[in-house]
Amino acid sequence: xxxxxxxxxxxxxxxxxxxxxxxxxxxxxxxxxxxxxxxxxxxxxxxxxxxxxxxxxxxxxxxxxxxxxxxxxxxxxxxxxxxxxxxxxxxxxxxxxxxxxxxxxxxxxxxxxxxxxxxxxxxxxxxxxxxxxxxxxxxxxxxxxxxxxxxxxxxxxxxxxxxxxxxxxxxxxxxxxxxxxxxxxxxxxxxxxxxxxxxxxxxxxxxxxxxxxxxxxxxxxxxxxxxxxxxxxxxxxxxxxxxxxxxxxxxxxxxxxxxxxxxxxxxxxxxxxxxxxxxxxxxxxxxxxxxxxxxxxxxxxxxxxxxxxxxxxxxxxxxxxxxxxxxxxxxxxxxxxxxxxxxxxxxxxxxxxxxxxxxxxxxxxxxxxxxxxxxxxxxxxxxxxxxxxxxxxxxxxxxxxxxxxxxxxxx
Numbered sequence: 405x406x407x408x409x410x411x412x413x414x415x416x417x418x419x420x421x422x423x424x425x426x427x428x429x430x431x432x433x434x435x436x437x438x439x440x441x442x443x444x445x446x447x448x449x450x451x452x453x454x455x456x457x458x459x460x461x462x463x464x465x466x467x468x469x470x471x472x473x474x475x476x477x478x479x480x481x482x483x484x485x486x487x488x489x490x491x492x493x494x495x496x497x498x499x500x501x502x503x504x505x506x507x508x509x510x511x512x513x514x515x516x517x518x519x520x521x522x523x524x525x526x527x528x529x530x531x532x533x534x535x536x537x538x539x540x541x542x543x544x545x546x547x548x549x550x551x552x553x554x555x556x557x558x559x560x561x562x563x564x565x566x567x568x569x570x571x572x573x574x575x576x577x578x579x580x581x582x583x584x585x586x587x588x589x590x591x592x593x594x595x596x597x598x599x600x601x602x603x604x605x606x607x608x609x610x611x612x613x614x615x616x617x618x619x620x621x622x623x624x625x626x627x628x629x630x631x632x633x634x635x636x637x638x639x640x641x642x643x644x645x646x647x648x649x650x651x652x653x654x655x656x657x658x659x660x661x662x663x664x665x666x667x668x669x670x671x672x673x674x675x676x677x678x679x680x681x682x683x684x685x686x687x688x689x690x691x692x693x694x695x696x697x698x699x700x701x702x703x704x705x706x707x708x709x710x711x712x713x714x715x716x717x718x719x720x721x722x723x724x725x726x727x728x729x730x731x732x733x734x735x736x737x738x739x740x741x742x743x744x745x746x747x748x749x750x751x752x753x754x755x756x757x758x759x760x761x762x763x764x765x766x767x768x769x770x771x772x773x774x775x776x777x778x779x780x781x782x783x784x785x786x787x788x789x790x791x792x793x794x795x796x797x798x799x800x801x802x803x804x805x806x807x808x809x810x811x812x813x814x815x
Contacts, residue, residue: 434613441606445492448535449485455528456481480515488536495539505537516560523588527557531592538596539603546596554592642678646671694726701737705749715752725810729762732808735779736764744768762808769804
């Protein structure tokens with residue numbers, strides 16, 4: 405399960421951004437990585453528009469293009485962008501888009517044939533198409549489309565001039581054709597592989613996340629099976645014996661009252677034993693390991709970008725007290741992540757005068773974090789039932805302090 409480290413806020417600037425803006429919505433790390441990957445894979449679109457606008461600017465200066473040709477070129481760039489976006493979307497989602505690959509390839513050839521084409525002008529449309537198509541192909545297919553893009557650019561583009569934008573982007577306009585051609589070939593061969601590497605990295609992260617989720621589901625399923633098996637083993641025999649002895653007691657009640665009473669006494673004993681076994685089994689599920697909870701919550705805070713320090717005693721706390729403090733740690737961590745913009749947090753567990761004291765202190769307290777929520781109210785009621793106490797509030801210098809004390813009975 406990934407941590408939504410946006411839950412703790414984005415600082416003072418983040419609080420000024422209205423929640424209606426798309427970029428102010430809270431997303432998980434995997435969702436933000438997916439979005440960054442998606443937009444980074446669209447590098448072919450600005451590349452195509454750069455080359456197309458360069459070609460249009462050069463053509464207009466030379467007065468070689470008619471208005472109809474200009475409009476067709478612009479419309480072609482729009483359609484190419486739409487097809488490219490569909491290819492990227494399919495690549496990120498793990499589906500196919502063969503029609504988009506073919507349609508965008510045909511459109512690229514048509515634009516190269518109909519426009520006043522220069523290698524670093526409209527010629528950039530060929531490697532732009534290869535960058536998008538490579539996302540949906542294997543390594544052999546990537547090599548084929550890369551070489552095809554180079555061939556299309558070299559065959560259909562002219563070398564007699566360098567576009568206006570191309571001069572600033574690649575080389576001075578006095579550079580010879582061989583240098584420009586070599587740069588174009590290297591650019592067209594390297595960029596598709598680079599784009600495929602970004603997609604490969606996203607797939608690795610996605611597979612790892614899916615593996616974690618599957619592992620968590622499997623652990624839950626195994627725990628449910630274990631619990632059901634334990635209940636069957638504990639209660640099944642007792643309930644069967646109770647049912648049999650109850651039937652015997654009913655039959656004996658008409659002929660031998662003494663034996664019937666004895667049978668019912670045994671039924672009562674079996675029922676009490678079954679109840680005791682059930683309580684013992686359930687108690688194991690309600691017990692929380694304090695050490696494990698502290699390690700887990702510390703990892704959660706650090707993953708959210710919060711520097712966390714931990715100070716615990718060497719002595720082992722009684723099970724009841726440790727369980728209560730573990731619930732405090734869990735609730736305190738939730739408050740830090742949701743109701744503060746903390747950058748550091750300190751957790752201290754100490755033994756004082758027959759009690760265990762836990763203190764959680766964090767900076768970045770907000771107005772919402774200074775008010776007690778329903779979680780703290782329920783936690784106070786839980787600890788009060790055992791003689792413990794929970795206090796929460798400002799600790800000075802913009803800090804928030806959560807303090808819990810529980811008795812160490814049986815230590």
